[in-house]
Amino acid sequence: MIEFQVDYADLLLVGTITQNANIQGDDDCMADSCAASRLSEDDPHRLVALTRVNSSDLDQLIIIERLCTADGWTADNFLEEFDRSFSIKLGLRQAENLLAYVFFWLIAPEAFLMKLNVHPRRQGCGLGKRLLGDAIEFSKRAKATQMHLEVRIGNTPAQKLYEKFGFVTTNIRENYYSQGRHAALMTLNLDSKIQSSDLCGSS
Numbered sequence: 001m002i003e004f005q006v007d008y009a010d011l012l013l014v015g016t017i018t019q020n021a022n023i024q025g026d027d028d029c030m031a032d033s034c035a036a037s038r039l040s041e042d043d044p045h046r047l048v049a050l051t052r053v054n055s056s057d058l059d060q061l062i063i064i065e066r067l068c069t070a071d072g073w074t075a076d077n078f079l080e081e082f083d084r085s086f087s088i089k090l091g092l093r094q095a096e097n098l099l100a101y102v103f104f105w106l107i108a109p110e111a112f113l114m115k116l117n118v119h120p121r122r123q124g125c126g127l128g129k130r131l132l133g134d135a136i137e138f139s140k141r142a143k144a145t146q147m148h149l150e151v152r153i154g155n156t157p158a159q160k161l162y163e164k165f166g167f168v169t170t171n172i173r174e175n176y177y178s179q180g181r182h183a184a185l186m187t188l189n190l191d192s193k194i195q196s197s198d199l200c201g202s203s
């Protein structure tokens, strides 16, 4: 297996895109987001920052995971992930609160999106779009040529999000998930003309 050389210093560059993220439409978001948007411009608690996710986030990860998906990762699954050198783990947080996380693998020359979850109280506010854009940007900087993922057919928010970034369905895996639910395999060419930064700049 060939792994990419990943320099987390790149995260700082990607993070400058995310800091001061203009979280979309107060009216569309839940109470915490609205409260955050009323904080003064220079209050650090207002900022949504892109950071690394590590094992000290385990408790928050498990809470969000359970809220987001019935058959999601266990604590052991997360701990295994923290041991994988080719696994990149990024999160969006406001002060100490984790709002969303993305885990993806960089195995040359490809990237694999393993996990993308937004806390249910913050869904629909642009965080998923922001974080997926950051993961794509990070993978491009690591010279990955394609990103692959699996998504449950019928998970409309996720499928729409991926299509928005230019992912296309390449195959269907029948009965892939519990209760006979099918998965769509989707791929994005990272040299595609669609610029993730363009999508992230819009609300």
Ligand SMILES: CC(C)(COP(=O)(O)OP(=O)(O)OC[C@H]1O[C@@H](n2cnc3c(N)ncnc32)[C@H](O)[C@@H]1OP(=O)(O)O)[C@@H](O)C(=O)NCCC(=O)NCCS
Pocket: 068, 069, 116, 117, 118, 119, 122, 123, 124, 125, 126, 127, 128, 129, 130, 150, 151, 152, 155, 156, 157, 158, 160, 161, 164, 203
């Ligand atoms: C799927 C998920 C990551 C999207 O994140 P989000 O922060 O809620 O989504 P955003 O607000 O960034 O929306 C981005 C795009 O996703 C799509 N989308 C989001 N919510 C949607 C919904 N309820 N219905 C249809 N499309 C939706 C839209 O294309 C949207 O773009 P638009 O706002 O320009 O219309 C999030 O809803 C989530 O964590 N869901 C539960 C876990 C999950 O399914 N993860 C993905 C597993 S593959």
